[in-house]
Amino acid sequence: MTEPGDETADKGDDQADEAEELDTPSTGQAAYGCPVTYSVGQRVLHVPRDDWGETAAALLADGWEMCVDVTAVDYLSYGAGRELPPTVVPERFEVVASFVSHRRRDRLRARAQVPESDPSIESLYPIYPGTDFLEREVFDLFGIAFEGHPDLSRILMPETWEGHPLRKDYAVGTVPVQFKAPAQRETRGSAPAQRETRGSAPAQRETRGSAPAQRETRGSAPAQRELRE
Amino acid sequence: MTVTDNESTEIDDPELEVSAGQLGVLTRRDAVLRMSEVKAAATIGGDPIGGETDQTMLVNMGPVHPSTHGVLRLMLELDGETVRRSKPIIGYLHTGMEKTGETLTYLQGPTNVTRMDYVSPLFNELVFSMAVEQLLGLEVPPRAIWIRMLMCELNRISSHLLSMATNGMDIGAVSMMIYGWREREVVLRFFQKVTGLRMNHNYIRPGGVAADLPDGWETDVLELMDLLPPRLEEYDILMTGQPIWRERLQGVGVITAEEAMALSATGPLLRSTGVNWDLRRDLPYLAYDAVDFDVLVGSYGDAFDRYAIRLNEIRESIGIVRQIVDLMPVGDYRSPDTKVTPPPRGRIDESMEALIHHFKIFTEGFKVPEGEVYVAVESPRGELGCYLVSDGGPKPYRMHIRGPSFVNLQAMPHMMADGLLADAVAVIASVDPVLGEVDR
Numbered sequence: 001m002t003e004p005g006d007e008t009a010d011k012g013d014d015q016a017d018e019a020e021e022l023d024t025p026s027t028g029q030a031a032y033g034c035p036v037t038y039s040v041g042q043r044v045l046h047v048p049r050d051d052w053g054e055t056a057a058a059l060l061a062d063g064w065e066m067c068v069d070v071t072a073v074d075y076l077s078y079g080a081g082r083e084l085p086p087t088v089v090p091e092r093f094e095v096v097a098s099f100v101s102h103r104r105r106d107r108l109r110a111r112a113q114v115p116e117s118d119p120s121i122e123s124l125y126p127i128y129p130g131t132d133f134l135e136r137e138v139f140d141l142f143g144i145a146f147e148g149h150p151d152l153s154r155i156l157m158p159e160t161w162e163g164h165p166l167r168k169d170y171a172v173g174t175v176p177v178q179f180k181a182p183a184q185r186e187t188r189g190s191a192p193a194q195r196e197t198r199g200s201a202p203a204q205r206e207t208r209g210s211a212p213a214q215r216e217t218r219g220s221a222p223a224q225r226e227l228r229e
Numbered sequence: 230m231t232v233t234d235n236e237s238t239e240i241d242d243p244e245l246e247v248s249a250g251q252l253g254v255l256t257r258r259d260a261v262l263r264m265s266e267v268k269a270a271a272t273i274g275g276d277p278i279g280g281e282t283d284q285t286m287l288v289n290m291g292p293v294h295p296s297t298h299g300v301l302r303l304m305l306e307l308d309g310e311t312v313r314r315s316k317p318i319i320g321y322l323h324t325g326m327e328k329t330g331e332t333l334t335y336l337q338g339p340t341n342v343t344r345m346d347y348v349s350p351l352f353n354e355l356v357f358s359m360a361v362e363q364l365l366g367l368e369v370p371p372r373a374i375w376i377r378m379l380m381c382e383l384n385r386i387s388s389h390l391l392s393m394a395t396n397g398m399d400i401g402a403v404s405m406m407i408y409g410w411r412e413r414e415v416v417l418r419f420f421q422k423v424t425g426l427r428m429n430h431n432y433i434r435p436g437g438v439a440a441d442l443p444d445g446w447e448t449d450v451l452e453l454m455d456l457l458p459p460r461l462e463e464y465d466i467l468m469t470g471q472p473i474w475r476e477r478l479q480g481v482g483v484i485t486a487e488e489a490m491a492l493s494a495t496g497p498l499l500r501s502t503g504v505n506w507d508l509r510r511d512l513p514y515l516a517y518d519a520v521d522f523d524v525l526v527g528s529y530g531d532a533f534d535r536y537a538i539r540l541n542e543i544r545e546s547i548g549i550v551r552q553i554v555d556l557m558p559v560g561d562y563r564s565p566d567t568k569v570t571p572p573p574r575g576r577i578d579e580s581m582e583a584l585i586h587h588f589k590i591f592t593e594g595f596k597v598p599e600g601e602v603y604v605a606v607e608s609p610r611g612e613l614g615c616y617l618v619s620d621g622g623p624k625p626y627r628m629h630i631r632g633p634s635f636v637n638l639q640a641m642p643h644m645m646a647d648g649l650l651a652d653a654v655a656v657i658a659s660v661d662p663v664l665g666e667v668d669r
Contacts, residue, residue, distance in 0.1 A: 040363050040602045060250065065490050069603070069614055069631040078620040082599065096616065098603050098631075102504070105511050109603055127250030130493025132261075133639050141327075151263040156320040156668060159266050165328055172332055 032058050034110075035085035045110040046088045052112050053122035053148075056097070060127055064099040064108060067128035070135055071096050072114075072142045076168035092116040093144055097124065097131070114144055123149035141166035251491035260646035262306055262314035269304060285313055290653070292321050298395060298657060299664030301638075310650050315642040319635075322668035330628035334594030335361050338625065340431045342615075345630055346666035347428055349388040351380050352608040353630070353666075354433035359514065360604040360617040361435040364597045367569060370561040371516070373437035378515045379450070379553045380423070380432065381606075382546045386457070387416040388609035389539045389546075392661045393464060396536060399658040400477045402468055412460050419449055436570040437563025447554050454547050454554075461543060469540070478533035482644035482656035485530060492640045495633050496611025497538045498660060502530035508607035520552045532659035539661070542609075569595050594623030610634050610661060632666040 029036040032055050035046045047055045073094045075082065084090055091113035099108045114121050123146035124131040135146040136155040143164035146152055154161060163170055252258065272287055291302035300321035306314040330341050342357045343350040355377055362369060394409020417427040422443055424430035432439045468474045486502040499506060507524040509517040522545045527534025563570045571590050572583035597619040605614040611633030618627040637660050644656045
């Protein structure tokens, strides 16, 4: 088995060929100084957290022109089962980035382990500016900080929201909707429309409560079907 | 209300190594307004702080502005009528669909994802189903593949027709709104005949499609394909050749190929800059390598190119649909694997095993082997990706949708910078975002 460090010496012009040779799945391979595994035939690069930006720069230099996706997974309740190369220490969070090369007509995925104690990783923004919104989304929903991002703020949730909804310990529907204190609300002058939509959240919940009634009406569907038959 | 320019200094951080990355290719690196709500609120009613020479105004456009295609809010920094910096503010439609996806079985999944990009719902179902099938290692019967292709290409047509309509109305060709919706409605009527619903079909499911095409579908499709080309000719007369239309779109919202690549833009937005990239051809899925079509690229990267690409992609899709009608194979419309697809209604009355399978699939759901997968398809707006992690259970451990509209929105400030406020409307229309998918 090749140690991940072995490949770093070969970094250079022949790296492109080297990466292309990795088309046949087998264990113990490495590319860009990182161990490689295959998930359902797709090539996955396991990047150490400290080398995240460096590896991305190497990928860009090697013709992976576009970073199409950045997301994260919270492995809180499914830590042991997932497949990782032996050199990679599993952590709670995993940041996943997908790259595309137009020249090779190929995809590559990079995964980095991010510990719960220090949920942060280098931002890819300086290398791939297209990760701007995607990293903000991960920050918003997972609470993973991207160091070097020019504007790491919430993007989908309100700016004052507490908690990170896509974390596994953030329960569905059990956390009450949070609002600012009324006094605070008045002093903040911006975005009245936004506040109104936030304010309507409990109303939506109430309408959801009426779901059984809807279900009853739906219950008449089989009867109709019988008639037709 | 005024803001100074010195706030932009925090963006251009000299520490950032521009040479190593793509950040350097952005000609207007300061086009994005990096300002929080609190800070923006503080500028309201404040004294001018920028001095006499540099006074810009902060204006909110949306979230209920008719030209913002949904609930998109733009924070615009205006210098007179010129847009300097801007910031798209999203999240108004955020309902946590990725979180919801973790609580639904793989069979219920398409019902959830189809509501993301509600203008092209079949693509959402397709990408989710393909991801599940890849994890399962499930072969889909050829007829199911071709039915999926047929439906998706028709959906591309209806989506682009809607884009024509809203683009027209935004620019002022209000009659286009009526024509676009009218033609789209004809396509939706066919969808209703096949799937039972005009939108949010839940038609493409893991393992195949929900139902076979109805009798006489060829006639319906071919009638539709005969109806559309003359209508597209009308659009050409109404818009493409019109000097006013060209004046409003040509040279507006220009973006270079390097910028589009750096900003991860995909779809018509990327192709308008001349980058020849279409997943249907370059990373083929379904049976796109068996049909013949052209990938349309622009040369100026402006709003007009994006309009023209969409208009002509409708024509290409008509060509693809005609080929599909000719090549449609016979056979099963869903996988015969009883562990994944529910048994036919008739079998349940005869077979105990079928009844058990039916019960298990609809209560517990089918289990998917452990693993993770990223699958992408070319939706009308660009690369629509689905990242799925399975822990071996009947529900996804993590379901992430990479929405093309969400990522393409990033390019908007760069296209609007130093343009007129009126052109900002044209830029939004040319990106054609669907906010359901942006916010998910």
